[in-house]
Amino acid sequence: MSRDTSLTPDDAGSSSTVGSVGEFGLIARVTAGRTYPDTVLLGPGDDAAVVAAADGRVVVTTDMLVEGRHFRRDWSSPRDIGRKAIAQNGADIAAMGARCTAFVVALSCPADLTVADAEDLNAGLWDEASRAGAAVVGGDVTAGDHLVVSVTALGDLAGASPIRRDGARPGDVLAVSGPTGASAAGYALLAASVQGHPDLRAAHRVPRPDYDAGPAAAAAGATAMCDVSDGLLADAAHLAAASGVLLAVESARLPIPSLLRQAATELGVDVLDWALAGGEDHALLATFPDDDALPPGWTAVGRVGEVGDVGAGTVTVDGTEWTGARGWTSF
Amino acid sequence: MSRDTSLTPDDAGSSSTVGSVGEFGLIARVTAGRTYPDTVLLGPGDDAAVVAAADGRVVVTTDMLVEGRHFRRDWSSPRDIGRKAIAQNGADIAAMGARCTAFVVALSCPADLTVADAEDLNAGLWDEASRAGAAVVGGDVTAGDHLVVSVTALGDLAGASPIRRDGARPGDVLAVSGPTGASAAGYALLAASVQGHPDLRAAHRVPRPDYDAGPAAAAAGATAMCDVSDGLLADAAHLAAASGVLLAVESARLPIPSLLRQAATELGVDVLDWALAGGEDHALLATFPDDDALPPGWTAVGRVGEVGDVGAGTVTVDGTEWTGARGWTSF
Numbered sequence: 001m002s003r004d005t006s007l008t009p010d011d012a013g014s015s016s017t018v019g020s021v022g023e024f025g026l027i028a029r030v031t032a033g034r035t036y037p038d039t040v041l042l043g044p045g046d047d048a049a050v051v052a053a054a055d056g057r058v059v060v061t062t063d064m065l066v067e068g069r070h071f072r073r074d075w076s077s078p079r080d081i082g083r084k085a086i087a088q089n090g091a092d093i094a095a096m097g098a099r100c101t102a103f104v105v106a107l108s109c110p111a112d113l114t115v116a117d118a119e120d121l122n123a124g125l126w127d128e129a130s131r132a133g134a135a136v137v138g139g140d141v142t143a144g145d146h147l148v149v150s151v152t153a154l155g156d157l158a159g160a161s162p163i164r165r166d167g168a169r170p171g172d173v174l175a176v177s178g179p180t181g182a183s184a185a186g187y188a189l190l191a192a193s194v195q196g197h198p199d200l201r202a203a204h205r206v207p208r209p210d211y212d213a214g215p216a217a218a219a220a221g222a223t224a225m226c227d228v229s230d231g232l233l234a235d236a237a238h239l240a241a242a243s244g245v246l247l248a249v250e251s252a253r254l255p256i257p258s259l260l261r262q263a264a265t266e267l268g269v270d271v272l273d274w275a276l277a278g279g280e281d282h283a284l285l286a287t288f289p290d291d292d293a294l295p296p297g298w299t300a301v302g303r304v305g306e307v308g309d310v311g312a313g314t315v316t317v318d319g320t321e322w323t324g325a326r327g328w329t330s331f
Numbered sequence: 332m333s334r335d336t337s338l339t340p341d342d343a344g345s346s347s348t349v350g351s352v353g354e355f356g357l358i359a360r361v362t363a364g365r366t367y368p369d370t371v372l373l374g375p376g377d378d379a380a381v382v383a384a385a386d387g388r389v390v391v392t393t394d395m396l397v398e399g400r401h402f403r404r405d406w407s408s409p410r411d412i413g414r415k416a417i418a419q420n421g422a423d424i425a426a427m428g429a430r431c432t433a434f435v436v437a438l439s440c441p442a443d444l445t446v447a448d449a450e451d452l453n454a455g456l457w458d459e460a461s462r463a464g465a466a467v468v469g470g471d472v473t474a475g476d477h478l479v480v481s482v483t484a485l486g487d488l489a490g491a492s493p494i495r496r497d498g499a500r501p502g503d504v505l506a507v508s509g510p511t512g513a514s515a516a517g518y519a520l521l522a523a524s525v526q527g528h529p530d531l532r533a534a535h536r537v538p539r540p541d542y543d544a545g546p547a548a549a550a551a552g553a554t555a556m557c558d559v560s561d562g563l564l565a566d567a568a569h570l571a572a573a574s575g576v577l578l579a580v581e582s583a584r585l586p587i588p589s590l591l592r593q594a595a596t597e598l599g600v601d602v603l604d605w606a607l608a609g610g611e612d613h614a615l616l617a618t619f620p621d622d623d624a625l626p627p628g629w630t631a632v633g634r635v636g637e638v639g640d641v642g643a644g645t646v647t648v649d650g651t652e653w654t655g656a657r658g659w660t661s662f
Contacts, residue, residue: 041388042493045573047426047558048392048486050493053384057372060468061379062483064437066475095378106395106481137391144397150437150481152393155379162373162381227378242376 018118019111023141029115030122036135039101049137051102051154058101059155059162061092067147071205075190078117080205081149082124088229089153090132091209091282095227097163097218098155100134100211105151108144121149132211160218163286168224168243172287174302175294177213179255180232181271184278185263197263209282216295217286225286231279233315233322239285241313246305248316251276255299276317349449350442354472360446361453367466370432380468382433382485389432390486390493392423398478402536406521409448411536412480413455419560420484421463422540422613426558428494428549429486431465431542436482439475452480463542491549494617499555499574503618505633506625508544510586511563512602515609516594528594540613547626548617556617562610564646564653570616572644579647580633582607607648 018026031044042050051058065071065085076084090100105125109118122136129136134153168174186204189197209227217225224243228235233249240247254275264271287304288294307314315322349357362375373381382389396402396416407415417434424431436456440449453467460467465484499505517535520528540558548556555574559566564580571578585606595602618635619625638645646653 042495046493046495047423047556048390048429048484048493050427050488051389051391053387053389056384056387058382058384058389058485059379060382060433060435060483060485062435062437062469062481063471064439064473064479064481066439066473066479068476069474092378096381098379102391104391104393104483106393106483108395108397108479138393140394142395142397143400144479145399145477146475148395148397148439148475148479148481150393150395150479152391152435152437152483153379154389154391157381162377162379164373164377225378 016115017111018109018113018115021115026115026118026141029119034126036137040135040137044138049102049104051137053156055156055158057157059093059096059098059157060152061089062150062152063089063092064148064150073147076205078121079124082121083128083206085149085151086125086128086132087207087209088282089151090128090211091227091229093153093155094209094211094214095225095284096155096157097160097214097222097225098157099215100132100153101156102134102137102154103129103151105136105139105149107139107141108146108148109141110145110147111143113147163218163222163225165224165226165239165242168239168245168287168304170245170304170306172223172289172304173291173294173300174247174249174285174287174304175298175300176228176232176255177210177217177284177298179257179260180228180281180283181256181260181274181278183207183280184274185260188267188269189263192267194267197259199259200263203281207280207282210297213284213297217284217298220288220293220295222286222288225284228281228283228285229279231277232285233276234279235285236315237313240315244307244312246307246310246314246316247302248305248319249302251318253299253301347446348442349440349444349446352446357446357449357472360450365457367468371466371468375469380433380435382468384487386487386489388488390424390427390429390488391483392420393481393483394420394423395479395481404478407536409452410455413452414459414537416480416482417456417459417463418538418540419613420482421459421542422558422560424484424486425540425542425545426556426615427486427488428491428545428553428556429488430546431463431484432487433465433468433485434460434482436467436470436480438470438472439477439479440472441476441478442474444478494549494553494556496555496557496570496573499570499576499618499635501576501635501637503554503620503635504622504625504631505578505580505618505635506629506631507559507563507586508541508548508615508629510588510591511559511612511614512587512591512605512609514538514611515605516591519598519600520594523598525598528590530590531594534612538611538613541628544615544628548615548629551619551624551626553617553619556615559612559614559616560610562608563616564607565610566616567646568644571646575638575643577636577638577641577645577647578633579636579650582649584630584632586630
């Protein structure tokens, strides 16, 4: 947990390293001058932080980003990495129908990481935490060979029931909160060193979850919901398995921006591969009792069906059981 | 966050690896058959967990353990590593005067880690979480070159005020909740390959915080408190700086078990170096209004003084300003 921030950091320039200013010097720098919302009852600097949980319950999720696995420092700036680490955790809070209240961050970094880079990473954490309506209330910094950013997000349900993955019922409408595939497209462009398409490349570096979409879906009566992190079909399969249903996706209804289609044509790939199998956009996937229930911004992309002869967890695309790439796996 | 645990793991033996069973297979194995306290309203398997926060506030802290830095796999079993990761976070919750309610764990591990080792690590996480009166409610598993275990602990204050580091006042009594130095002694024994002293070696591998000591100190009117993770003097300096006071330690009053003295004699070191500068025992250091206030198990080791001519944050040992090793630093 963050330590005493009253310790004075060394008077080192921006070219100094994390190793030279030390753990306490770095923490003093990254917490200096921050202001906290009223819901942060005790911020960084003690053994632990204290955050309001007015609802009497707290939603909690954790996700770790590892250098070389979830990001490349030659593709992503430290600020991008910080934003991404917060975004993917904040999206998990939104996927329960909750709003983010606080983040804590544990960071392992090489001692030769510059203080400037560490401060940029911290700025990214704070930027995205602010976008999510919350603050970074504590953390830990330690030495390690690689950059590892581990974030835990807390959220508040404001009296609502959490929207789980297991509530989808046959007849429900399947919907997404926004387009999927931009992160996969950005990855493909970066990997192929194809120029142009700055928006898609940025989408890979920094997902931009709509943190309001989750609570809006909950208020609209969503029956099940999850974050699309592994790919639309992969996450649909998780939701279908948890709910004991089949999910039938209609590809023609997927929201696919024209710039995504253009990039797919340029690279000679099927745009549906990106939209259906690409992960890390952190759109939300949810089921609703009927079409009229969808909140603004959500798009119906299919229907919840009976399992019938196929197994629970089956996902079909245009009536055919999907057998292609189901998205990203960790190992 | 933990994913759908209804996915069936591969039918792989204990010699199989994390890489072969995959993220979902591993998560299914480590969450199978677990039961959760009533305060866990939604456990692993969804985008996030939901934990009761009856107090209307939640205490939160995070700490990361990195292989080669915080533990060595040739010294510590996977179970030891899991226990240590929970213990050092749980101690931070106790240091606020709170009780642990839940832990989330993000794990990065090499794909060739055996499933048996991963399950042992998980058993250690659960053993210590249970000791702390809480459960592991969620997590994340990802591939990485080294084993990194990042834990976030949540806690409940049960209506009490959090005990911060900045409340010590001149005239208060300085006390510790238990002996310090055993972890440092165990480290020295392991590093020197000295046989014997199994209790001290175990103390380095797995700290055993007294999770009740923090809430007991809070109930007894502690004015300031912190966890001893960096070393008694180092953490005393943090508390002294935060409170704007001087802390005067009397070495003769330190609780030093005879087995610690014996090991020090064997290795030819001053036992006070271990007791004053050794970290990671996770005893608690606190200040109380007077000697009569100390709860059972706590030992008075000094007094809070005015800053006078020296700076806030000064710590003296037997009247002399401490200038020796102040404990462990991250970089």
